[in-house]
Amino acid sequence: MTTTITVKGQVTVPKHIRDALGLVPGTQVGFALNDEGDVVLRxxxxxxxxxxxxxxxxxxxxxxxxxxxxxxxxxxxD
Structure with a gap:
């Protein structure tokens, strides 16, 4: 699945990923790079x-x- 980055650097996290991680509006997320150069979202x-x-x-x-x-x-x- 692919998505497009907006001019503000924002992306939409697919619903099945949000559901799997329990992400709701306001949830803080972390990004990391693994040894293969893939981005990991937590x-x-x-x-x-x-x-x-x-x-x-x-x-x-x-x-x-x-x-x-x-x-x-x-x-x-009274």
Whole structure:
């Protein structure tokens, strides 16, 4: 399969390659040359134990023991 480089130096990575590497918009990728001169594309290594997004980082972190009806009483105090 071939592709064309744009004037900005961009190329489209074929879908089956994106799927195989788990590449989604915003994923960082790395390029390398092997001994034969072929370009190798790799998904950048994620740091272990770190969530992939800010919402995942916050999930399960709340330590407030309020129940909804208690909060509503507090907010709607007359």
């Amino acid at each position: 998904a950048a290594q994620r740091q272990r134990g770190k969530p992939t997004d800010r919402f995942e980082a916050a999930r399960g972190k709340a330590d407030v023991k309020w129940r909804t009806q208690d909060l509503m009483k507090l907010l709607r105090a």
